[in-house]
Amino acid sequence: MTRNAYRVIGQSLPRKEDDRLLRGDGCFTDDLQLVHQLEMVVGRCPFPHAAIGEIDVSRAAALPGVKHILTGADVRKLSDPLTVLRPVPGAPQLPFYALAQERALHEGQPVVSVVATSRAVAEDALELIDIDYQPLPHISVALDALAEDALVIHPGVMKSNLLSAHEDRAGEPEARMAEAEFTEEGRFHINRVSPLPMETRGIVATWRPAARELMVYTTTQTPHLVRQQFAESLRLDESCIRVTASDVGGGFGMKLGINPEELLAALHAIALRCPVKWIEDRLEFFRASTQARESVFDYRIGATIDGRITAITNQYTTDLGAWNSTYGSAQLSSVTFIGPYKVPDAVVERRVAITNKTPIGAYRGYGQPEVNFAREVLLDRLARRLGIDPYDIRKKNMLQPEDLPWTTPSGAIYENGDYLKTLRMAADALDYETHRLSPRVTRDDGHLIGIGFSSFVERTGYASARFLAGRGSRFGAHESVTLRANRSGSIDLYTGVSTFGQGSETAFAQICAEILGMEYDAIHIHAGDTAASPLNTGAFASRTLIAAAGAILEAAETMRGKILRIAAWILDCAPDTLTIDGDAVRFREGSNQSVPLSDIFFRAIIGQGIPENESPGLEASAHFEPTDASFSFGTAAAVVSVDPESGEFTVERFVMAHDSGVPVNPSLVDGQVRGGLAQGFGAALAEHLQIDPSTGQLTSGSMLDYFAPTAADLPPIELLHSEIPSPVTTFGVRGVGEVGTIPPGAAVANALCDALADYGIELSALPLTPESVWRAIESAQSTRKGEPL
Amino acid sequence: MACSAEERIESKDIPRPSAEGDSLNEKEITFFLNGEEVTASVPVRMHAADFLRHRLGMTGTHVGCEQGVCGMCTILLAGGAVKSCLLLAVQLDGVEVWTVESLGEDDQLNELQAAFKRHHALQCGFCTPGFLMTATGLKARSAGRALSRREIREELAGVLCRCTGYEGIILAVEEYLDHGDNEGNPL
Numbered sequence: 009m010t011r012n013a014y015r016v017i018g019q020s021l022p023r024k025e026d027d028r029l030l031r032g033d034g035c036f037t038d039d040l041q042l043v044h045q046l047e048m049v050v051g052r053c054p055f056p057h058a059a060i061g062e063i064d065v066s067r068a069a070a071l072p073g074v075k076h077i078l079t080g081a082d083v084r085k086l087s088d089p090l091t092v093l094r095p096v097p098g099a100p101q102l103p104f105y106a107l108a109q110e111r112a113l114h115e116g117q118p119v120v121s122v123v124a125t126s127r128a129v130a131e132d133a134l135e136l137i138d139i140d141y142q143p144l145p146h147i148s149v150a151l152d153a154l155a156e157d158a159l160v161i162h163p164g165v166m167k168s169n170l171l172s173a174h175e176d177r178a179g180e181p182e183a184r185m186a187e188a189e190f191t192e193e194g195r196f197h198i199n200r201v202s203p204l205p206m207e208t209r210g211i212v213a214t215w216r217p218a219a220r221e222l223m224v225y226t227t228t229q230t231p232h233l234v235r236q237q238f239a240e241s242l243r244l245d246e247s248c249i250r251v252t253a254s255d256v257g258g259g260f261g262m263k264l265g266i267n268p269e270e271l272l273a274a275l276h277a278i279a280l281r282c283p284v285k286w287i288e289d290r291l292e293f294f295r296a297s298t299q300a301r302e303s304v305f306d307y308r309i310g311a312t313i314d315g316r317i318t319a320i321t322n323q324y325t326t327d328l329g330a331w332n333s334t335y336g337s338a339q340l341s342s343v344t345f346i347g348p349y350k351v352p353d354a355v356v357e358r359r360v361a362i363t364n365k366t367p368i369g370a371y372r373g374y375g376q377p378e379v380n381f382a383r384e385v386l387l388d389r390l391a392r393r394l395g396i397d398p399y400d401i402r403k404k405n406m407l408q409p410e411d412l413p414w415t416t417p418s419g420a421i422y423e424n425g426d427y428l429k430t431l432r433m434a435a436d437a438l439d440y441e442t443h444r445l446s447p448r449v450t451r452d453d454g455h456l457i458g459i460g461f462s463s464f465v466e467r468t469g470y471a472s473a474r475f476l477a478g479r480g481s482r483f484g485a486h487e488s489v490t491l492r493a494n495r496s497g498s499i500d501l502y503t504g505v506s507t508f509g510q511g512s513e514t515a516f517a518q519i520c521a522e523i524l525g526m527e528y529d530a531i532h533i534h535a536g537d538t539a540a541s542p543l544n545t546g547a548f549a550s551r552t553l554i555a556a557a558g559a560i561l562e563a564a565e566t567m568r569g570k571i572l573r574i575a576a577w578i579l580d581c582a583p584d585t586l587t588i589d590g591d592a593v594r595f596r597e598g599s600n601q602s603v604p605l606s607d608i609f610f611r612a613i614i615g616q617g618i619p620e621n622e623s624p625g626l627e628a629s630a631h632f633e634p635t636d637a638s639f640s641f642g643t644a645a646a647v648v649s650v651d652p653e654s655g656e657f658t659v660e661r662f663v664m665a666h667d668s669g670v671p672v673n674p675s676l677v678d679g680q681v682r683g684g685l686a687q688g689f690g691a692a693l694a695e696h697l698q699i700d701p702s703t704g705q706l707t708s709g710s711m712l713d714y715f716a717p718t719a720a721d722l723p724p725i726e727l728l729h730s731e732i733p734s735p736v737t738t739f740g741v742r743g744v745g746e747v748g749t750i751p752p753g754a755a756v757a758n759a760l761c762d763a764l765a766d767y768g769i770e771l772s773a774l775p776l777t778p779e780s781v782w783r784a785i786e787s788a789q790s791t792r793k794g795e796p797l
Numbered sequence: 798m799a800c801s802a803e804e805r806i807e808s809k810d811i812p813r814p815s816a817e818g819d820s821l822n823e824k825e826i827t828f829f830l831n832g833e834e835v836t837a838s839v840p841v842r843m844h845a846a847d848f849l850r851h852r853l854g855m856t857g858t859h860v861g862c863e864q865g866v867c868g869m870c871t872i873l874l875a876g877g878a879v880k881s882c883l884l885l886a887v888q889l890d891g892v893e894v895w896t897v898e899s900l901g902e903d904d905q906l907n908e909l910q911a912a913f914k915r916h917h918a919l920q921c922g923f924c925t926p927g928f929l930m931t932a933t934g935l936k937a938r939s940a941g942r943a944l945s946r947r948e949i950r951e952e953l954a955g956v957l958c959r960c961t962g963y964e965g966i967i968l969a970v971e972e973y974l975d976h977g978d979n980e981g982n983p984l
């Protein structure tokens with residue numbers, strides 16, 4: 009069904025979340041202030057790799073106001089290493105303790121933590137701690153780490169720095185490649201970036217020994233999984249732990265699971281029996297919070313002379329940093345590497361390398377922007393070599409609606425869609441037909457104009473717990489919800505999905521109102537408290553709605569059935585003659601008699617005045633596991649003007665045609681796409697966590713040196729929607745949380761190469777900067793000069 | 798059964814909380830916060846954002862970098878938007894300060910806030926107070942002069958948003974500057 013078939017679903021209703029956030033009345037972790045609260049700060053290794061000798065805390069401990077200090081030896085006694093929720097299959101477990109043991113393996117790794125009456129005092133104390141560091145040789149480049157003679161960063165646990173390697177294949181890619189009429193290959197470097205939520209990480213932990221309750225307020229997208237991880241590392245029963253995430257200031261995949269600092273705050277709170285707060289400052293954020301994307305792709309396409317792709321091989325190396333964080337490095341480069349194209353013979357090999365850098369974690373897109381850059385840029389390069397238009401080569405190779413469902417080499421299934429339609433939409437919006445026929449003439453301002461395409465698919469949601477088990481995940485694919493009626497006639501919806509900007513409170517209320525036939529305003533959402541929600545998975549992987557919609561549907565239908573049965577008993581009629589309409593139950597037709605919902609709810613809650621065979625109470629829980637993942641898709645196109653003298657360029661227009669299925673709230677969908685695009689543009693054009701390979705140290709680790717886009721930096725963006733319902737999800741929705749991060753890099757690179765077609769440049773690394781374009785022009789020209797005439 | 802963490806801490810290690818270390822070097826200041834006179838004693842090295850948040854409980858002003866870059870901590874000081882992480886609390890002495898808590902009355906959003914809601918100008922909402930205070934200052938400063946989209950973008954570039962892509966924010970601020978009257982603007 010399309011969105012027109014619904015009453016509340018498909019409407020751009022105002023958000024449930026907005027009023028409190030607009031009034032300054034949100035409740036973020038650092039807004040909490042508990043009685044007797046103490047504050048923690050963390051001392052971090054300043055070197056990329058160092059042996060830790062003696063740690064002398066005596067002067068710090070003597071400072072007035074200092075309450076407690078932990079070192080690596082204490083932590084080892086008191087806790088187990090952090091657990092990994094998404095282990096890489098076949099990889100050894102690394103002893104990732106909350107504080108470094110004997111050696112610190114990256115700049116910023118926690119070495120000591122101090123709790124004092126205030127953060128200022130704790131910071132003073134840190135300065136008084138003497139740590140005897142012996143700097144050791146370090147490795148900051150993933151491919152160097154995999155060299156045969158490389159120093160092994162985890163000796164004893166691993167024989168080399170290769171944590172794991174994994175291959176997915178279909179057909180006979182090597183044979184097809186060998187016989188291909190034409191092959192094109194390239195090496196692509198993807199930059200290390202930060203998810204950079206505006207709120208850093210933080211936690212307030214309290215321990216009540218006699219009640220045996222560890223209460224944790226923290227910045228997380230996954231309260232129930234955090235609870236599991238605390239239990240595992242602190243050796244506590246899960247029932248002793250309550251985790252709540254109230255308002256969270258952005259997550260983007262970075263706030264999944266626990267990290268060393270959260271564990272440290274809990275250890276201090278347990279020891280001190282006082283609330284302990286830790287709020288990450290932005291400088292430590294850049295060295296401690298998980299980072300993303302860095303990888304190198306060796307991508308190869310085999311094709312016929314007229315541009316039909318016959319084989320793809322893709323070997324890529326992701327730089328994991330020093331430890332396997334909760335979610336480890338991105339995995340979806342292996343799932344969507346063939347993109348929207350019909351390529352039965354393809355193979356992908358993923359290698360995960362350990363280096364002396366801050367650990368990598370999940371970030372919006374989780375491998376998809378990375379591989380999209382490699383594939384789409386290489387595809388244009390192939391088109392240029394073959395003298396085929398980039399539009400035509402995509403059109404020729406795209407899977408057609410009748411080819412779907414299509415199983416990719418990783419076993420994932422593209423369920424349905426019209427990929428070509430979005431390519432056409434993007435091309436038409438920019439009048440590509442006219443552009444492609446016109447010569448690249450210099451504009452009055454000295455700039456050349458180019459258009460570049462970037463087509464993509466996005467894996468959204470997980471296909472069942474069985475699928476996840478095969479990939480080693482220690483969480484499920486389901487979502488859950490509890491609905492509870494109130495005497496006043498409203499509904500409380502309890503979910504373990506915390507609120508970090510994605511609009512889930514709004515979307516959940518819309519679905520619930522739709523099924524119950526009630527008003528949107530009568531549904532109240534209570535989110536992110538493990539003590540007040542059924543066990544769930546959490547919000548990541550563009551999966552929330554795909555899984556939660558089914559749970560809300562099921563719970564609401566159960567509740568609706570009971571409401572109608574009670575009403576029918578009161579009105580002495582059959583339930584199926586009745587319907588819920590706003591705040592009352594009415595007859596579907598005929599009589600205009602009605603019963604207010606508040607009356608029905610009151611009766612049900614106290615168990616008086618209801619049919620004898622009905623149990624008291626009006627509450628329903630449901631767990632729903634989707635059977636399949638859903639694939640969003642689309643094409644983006646960028647118009648770029650570039651000065652061939654300086655490499656200076658501007659993205660003048662950007663069009664994104666995409667299909668995320670049936671939108672529950674179209675304005676939320678636009679918001680997700682635009683937000684993702686801003687991050688996509690940031691990573692494509694400016695953001696870069698640069699490590700000086702000689703010192704192994706981060707050189708862009710402050711807000712002044714890391715260029716996230718401002719309101720003045722983004723190009724004009726036009727969104728075009730296709731809304732083909734997915735056949736495998738509730739209501740035909742597809743996920744939309746990550747899609748925007750995927751296409752910008754390749755679209756801009758391809759547009760630059762198009763504008764500079766006469767110069768014959770190649771771009772193979774992100775970020776794309778005026779300097780990198782200028783260098784590409786220089787190198788193309790010097791290659792040309794060297795050519796025989 | 799494995800021993801849990803708290804059982805391994807020996808009781809002699811358990812200090813009790815106290816206020817020592819905090820109360821050194823404080824200074825008394827008096828200023829106007831959202832129209833009301835406030836007198837408070839502040840540590841001389843505490844910045845204004847921390848003071849507003851943690852001493853006065855005005856947690857609508859957020860902190861994202863303490864470096865003057867992200868704009869989360871933007872407040873109005875003597876009529877202009879400033880980054881309160883770059884000010885010491887003692888510098889507030891004698892001035893008039895407005896924070897996000899001053900916008901809107903009772904359960905009502907003011908015009909600017911309502912425009913933000915209409916245009917889906919916020920997601921996580923962490924940056925929102927910074928933009929609201931910047932736009933409030935801008936409205937007073939531009940005094941009826943129409944700003945181009947480009948100028949609005951430049952004016953808003955002092956506050957970062959990682960969620961929205963800015964489109965809704967720009968539309969909301971533009972609408973407020975063009976059409977909003979001054980009702981609900983504290984300046």
Ligand code: FES
Binds near residue numbers: 864881
């Ligand atoms: S916290 Fe003040 S500008 Fe970032």
Ligand code: FES
Binds near residue numbers: 958960961
């Ligand atoms: S809404 Fe999240 S940072 Fe702006």
